[in-house]
Amino acid sequence: MSAAANAPAIRLVNLTLGYDRRPAVHHLEGEIAPGEGLAVCGPNGAGKSTLLKALAGLLAPLGGDIHFGGLSPRAVAYLPQVVDIDRAFPINVRDFVAMGALARVGLFGALNAAEQIRVGAAIETVGLVGFESRTLETLSGGQMQRALFARLIVQDQPVILLDEPFGAIDAATIDDLLALIARWRAEGRTVVAVLHELDIVRRAFPRTLLLARECIFWGDTRDALCEKNLVRARAMSEAFDERARDCLRDEFDAEDRLHVH
Numbered sequence: 001m002s003a004a005a006n007a008p009a010i011r012l013v014n015l016t017l018g019y020d021r022r023p024a025v026h027h028l029e030g031e032i033a034p035g036e037g038l039a040v041c042g043p044n045g046a047g048k049s050t051l052l053k054a055l056a057g058l059l060a061p062l063g064g065d066i067h068f069g070g071l072s073p074r075a076v077a078y079l080p081q082v083v084d085i086d087r088a089f090p091i092n093v094r095d096f097v098a099m100g101a102l103a104r105v106g107l108f109g110a111l112n113a114a115e116q117i118r119v120g121a122a123i124e125t126v127g128l129v130g131f132e133s134r135t136l137e138t139l140s141g142g143q144m145q146r147a148l149f150a151r152l153i154v155q156d157q158p159v160i161l162l163d164e165p166f167g168a169i170d171a172a173t174i175d176d177l178l179a180l181i182a183r184w185r186a187e188g189r190t191v192v193a194v195l196h197e198l199d200i201v202r203r204a205f206p207r208t209l210l211l212a213r214e215c216i217f218w219g220d221t222r223d224a225l226c227e228k229n230l231v232r233a234r235a236m237s238e239a240f241d242e243r244a245r246d247c248l249r250d251e252f253d254a255e256d257r258l259h260v261h
């Protein structure tokens with residue numbers, strides 16, 4: 001694998017993210033060090049995927065900024081949630097993994113010998129030899145996840161973002177993919193992963209950002225995931241949902257008033 005290991009520090013400065021000008025995550029401040037393994041945890045709707053999309057350059061901040069230390073936002077490899085991936089798209093495993101080389105060879109460029117070797121090696125690393133001609137829709141959940149990781153290997157970027165990479169896959173596959181993440185980090189790459197499995201976070205991610213629409217804790221994983229912080233995250237999230245319901249009620253009341261008069 002080539003040396004895409006010069007990951008920059010990524011700095012979040014008073015970062016607020018949201019949709020249609022409605023904030024979903026507020027005022028995040030912090031730094032992700034080069035080569036760090038950062039887990040992003042929190043209840044449903046806490047804003048974890050929103051943060052990852054912003055780090056991937058797919059969502060512009062409503063406020064504040066993300067500093068990539070001079071690195072192009074294209075130097076980020078992003079694995080979206082499996083539910084966001086169209087597996088019915090008629091493409092086989094080899095071509096899907098080769099899509100990781102797109103930034104280097106262009107949309108219509110042919111893979112040269114070095115890229116072909118890289119694709120083959122990635123397929124071998126994730127244990128999918130023999131599956132090269134299979135279409136995505138014929139893969140099991142775990143095999144699909146391996147194919148996605150192979151594509152990340154081919155992308156060969158210094159910053160890797162993973163959104164719930166271990167949903168519904170078995171322990172053996174999780175172990176293999178965790179080994180790959182450890183290897184990426186040993187090469188100096190930064191890995192940021194949204195995870196619900198707290199045992200995996202404790203095992204494999206030294207640092208954690210616990211989110212509940214705002215930062216509850218950002219630091220060592222053991223401290224971040226203590227009972228007190230987890231309870232607080234849940235409470236903050238529920239309080240935010242209550243407030244959101246109240247806001248919606250106000251809006252509907254206002255609409256009713258408009259219709260009456």
Ligand SMILES: Nc1ncnc2c1ncn2[C@@H]1O[C@H](COP(=O)(O)OP(=O)(O)OP(=O)(O)O)[C@@H](O)[C@H]1O
Nearest residue numbers: 019020024042043044045046047048049050051194
């Ligand atoms: N495309 C969108 N348009 C409008 N609102 C959105 C959009 N995507 C997410 N949201 C809202 O932003 C908030 C944060 O969502 P996000 O998906 O980031 O949460 P999450 O922490 O990843 O949740 P989960 O654990 O359920 O995946 C939620 O209230 C969600 O409804």
